Amino acid sequence: MTISNTIIDRGKIGDVPALSARADEAYTEFISDTRNFLLHAHWAGMSKAGNAAMKDAGVPIEHSQAGVAKAREVIADHSDIATFLRIKRSCQEIYKNRIIESYGKRGEEFLRRLDEADKRGPGSVTYDPNFVYPDYATVDIHIQPGGYTARPLVGMYYDYGTSIFYGGANQDDALHNRLARETPLPKDGKVERVIDIGCSVGQFTCALKKRFPASEVIGIDIGAPMVRYAHLRAVEQNVDVHFAQMPSEALDFPNGHFDLVACHILFHEIPLQVIKKTLTEAYRVLRPGGSFVLWDFATATPENPGYSGLIGMMDAADNGEPYAHSFVSCNVEKLMADAGFTLRELGRKGMLACRVCDKPV
Amino acid sequence: MLDEPKNQAAGDNLDYVRDLPGFERGHPHYFKDPMIDHLLEIVMLLGGELWTVKDRQAVTEHLLATEGKVTPEMIEQFRPSADMKEKLARDRQTFVKHVYSCLYSDRAKATKTDYFGIVGKGE
Numbered sequence: 102m103t104i105s106n107t108i109i110d111r112g113k114i115g116d117v118p119a120l121s122a123r124a125d126e127a128y129t130e131f132i133s134d135t136r137n138f139l140l141h142a143h144w145a146g147m148s149k150a151g152n153a154a155m156k157d158a159g160v161p162i163e164h165s166q167a168g169v170a171k172a173r174e175v176i177a178d179h180s181d182i183a184t185f186l187r188i189k190r191s192c193q194e195i196y197k198n199r200i201i202e203s204y205g206k207r208g209e210e211f212l213r214r215l216d217e218a219d220k221r222g223p224g225s226v227t228y229d230p231n232f233v234y235p236d237y238a239t240v241d242i243h244i245q246p247g248g249y250t251a252r253p254l255v256g257m258y259y260d261y262g263t264s265i266f267y268g269g270a271n272q273d274d275a276l277h278n279r280l281a282r283e284t285p286l287p288k289d290g291k292v293e294r295v296i297d298i299g300c301s302v303g304q305f306t307c308a309l310k311k312r313f314p315a316s317e318v319i320g321i322d323i324g325a326p327m328v329r330y331a332h333l334r335a336v337e338q339n340v341d342v343h344f345a346q347m348p349s350e351a352l353d354f355p356n357g358h359f360d361l362v363a364c365h366i367l368f369h370e371i372p373l374q375v376i377k378k379t380l381t382e383a384y385r386v387l388r389p390g391g392s393f394v395l396w397d398f399a400t401a402t403p404e405n406p407g408y409s410g411l412i413g414m415m416d417a418a419d420n421g422e423p424y425a426h427s428f429v430s431c432n433v434e435k436l437m438a439d440a441g442f443t444l445r446e447l448g449r450k451g452m453l454a455c456r457v458c459d460k461p462v
Numbered sequence: 463m464l465d466e467p468k469n470q471a472a473g474d475n476l477d478y479v480r481d482l483p484g485f486e487r488g489h490p491h492y493f494k495d496p497m498i499d500h501l502l503e504i505v506m507l508l509g510g511e512l513w514t515v516k517d518r519q520a521v522t523e524h525l526l527a528t529e530g531k532v533t534p535e536m537i538e539q540f541r542p543s544a545d546m547k548e549k550l551a552r553d554r555q556t557f558v559k560h561v562y563s564c565l566y567s568d569r570a571k572a573t574k575t576d577y578f579g580i581v582g583k584g585e
C-alpha cells in the first residue's frame with residue numbers, strides 16, 4: 102500500500118526492467134536474502150540431514166509419486182527439514198507471484214515493447230503464434246505459473262526471477278560471461294557459426310557473441326515468449342544475435358551447419374527421450390571436427406547423490422522439476438558417445454559439470 | 463552413476479511424464495498439521511511486508527534529509543547511491559538473520575551462503 106497509485110517507469114536494473122514499485126523491489130530483495138540465508142546456506146546440511154532421516158526411518162528414496170508420499174511422512178517427523186522445505190516452497194510462490202503482479206501493472210506497455218522489438222534489429226526473432234507445445238513442455242517448471250510457454254511476459258519474469266535465484270550474484274550476466282569465456286574451441290579453432298540450445302532469455306547467447314564477435318550466433322528455445330524477450334533484451338544491448346522458437350529435438354538447420362553447439366542447463370529440464378533426440382540433432386547439425394559443450398548438473402554417484410537425495414527429490418516434486426532426476430541418474434556421457442561424440446573433457450564446478458565433446462572428423 | 467531410471471524404456475511415448483512427481487504443481491504441506499505450514503508462510507509474508515516498510519522509511523528519511531521534501535513519485539524514482547544500497551543490503555541481511563536465525567537445529571549448520579557458493583563464481 103502506498104498513498105499513491107501512480108505507476109511510473111522506474112528504468113532498468115541491469116538488463117531487466119525494474120519492477121513497477123519500489124515496494125515490489127524491496128520485497129523481492131528480502132526474498133533473495135532470505136533464500137541465501139535460509140536455503141542456500143543450509144542446502145548441504147539439510148541434504149545430509151534429509152538423507153539420514155530417510156535412512157533412519159528405513160524408507161528408500163524412490164522417485165515416484167508413492168516414494169514422495171512416503172518421504173512426506175518422514176519429513177513430517179523432522180521439523181527442521183519440514184521448515185526448510187516450507188520456506189523453500191513459500192519463497193518460490195511469494196516472489197514469483199510478486200513479480201507477475203508487479204510487471205502486470207505495466208503489462209500492456211511491455212507487450213507493446215515486445216511487438217515493436219519483433220520487427221527491429223540488430224539480429225532477429227522468429228516464432229510461430231500457433232505453435233502447439235508438447236505436453237512435457239507445459240509444466241509449471243520451478244512452479245512458475247504457466248511455465249516457459251503460456252504467458253507472454255514470462256521472459257521478463259524469468260530474467261528478474263533468476264536474478265533472485267542467483268542471490269543477486271549474476272549482475273550483468275557475470276555467470277554467463279564466464280561460461281562463454283571458458284567455452285573451449287573446436288580443436289581446429291574455427292568458429293564461424295554457433296548455436297545455443299535452450300537459450301531462455303539469451304544471456305549465454307549474447308555472451309557467446311561477445312566471445313566470438315565475428316561469428317553468427319543463434320539462440321533457440323521452445324518457448325515463444327522466451328525468444329521474444331531474448332530478442333528485445335539483445336536489441337536493447339545492441340547485440341547482433343538471432344533467436345528462433347524451435348524444439349532442441351528437431352533443429353531446423355542443415356547437416357554440418359555449426360562449428361559449436363552450446364547448451365547450458367537445458368537437459369535436466371527435458372525428458373530422457375528428448376535428451377537423446379537432442380543429442381542426435383546436435384551431432385547432425387555440427388560439422389565434422391565441431392564441438393558440443395554441455396553444462397548441467399553433475400551425474401549422481403552413490404558418494405555424491407546430488408539431486409537424487411531427499412532434498413533433490415522434494416525439489417523435483419514441489420518445485421516443478423519432473424525431469425531432473427532422470428537426467429542426473431542417466432549416464433549422459435555415455436548417451437553422448439552413443440550419439441557419435443567423442444568426450445574430450447569432463448570438468449566439475451560444484452553442482453554443475455561441463456562436458457566437452459567433439460564430432461569426429 | 464545410479465540405476466537407470468525406469469522411464470528410459472518408454473520409447474517415444476511421453477504420456478508417462480504426467481505421472482512424474484513435479485508435473486503437477488500441487489499444494490504441498492510439510493508438517494503433520496498444515497496450520498504450521500500456513501503460520502510459517504504468514505511469518506514469511508509479514509517479514510517481507512515489514513522489510514518494505516523499513517525500506518520505504520529509510521528512503522523517506524533520506525529524501526527529507528537531502529531534498530527537504532518527499533512525494534510518492536520521488537520515492538518511486540529514487541535510486542540509492544552505491545553506499546546507500548550497500549547499507550540497505552546490510553540492514554536487510556541483519557534483519558533476516560535476526561528474525562529467522564532460530565529456525566534450524568544445529569545439525570544443519572550453515573555453510574555456503576549463496577548460489578555461487580554452490581556453482582562457482584562469475585566474473
Ligand SMILES: C[S@@+](CC[C@H](N)C(=O)[O-])C[C@H]1O[C@@H](n2cnc3c(N)ncnc32)[C@H](O)[C@@H]1O
Pocket residue numbers: 238249277298299300301302304305321322323324327347348349350364365366367370371375
Ligand atoms: C533453465 S533454462 C536454460 C537457461 C539458459 N540456457 C541460460 O544459460 O540462462 C531452460 C530453457 O529450455 C527451454 N526448453 C525446454 N524444453 C526445450 C526444448 N525441447 N527445446 C528447446 N528449448 C527447450 C525452456 O523454454 C527454457 O527457456
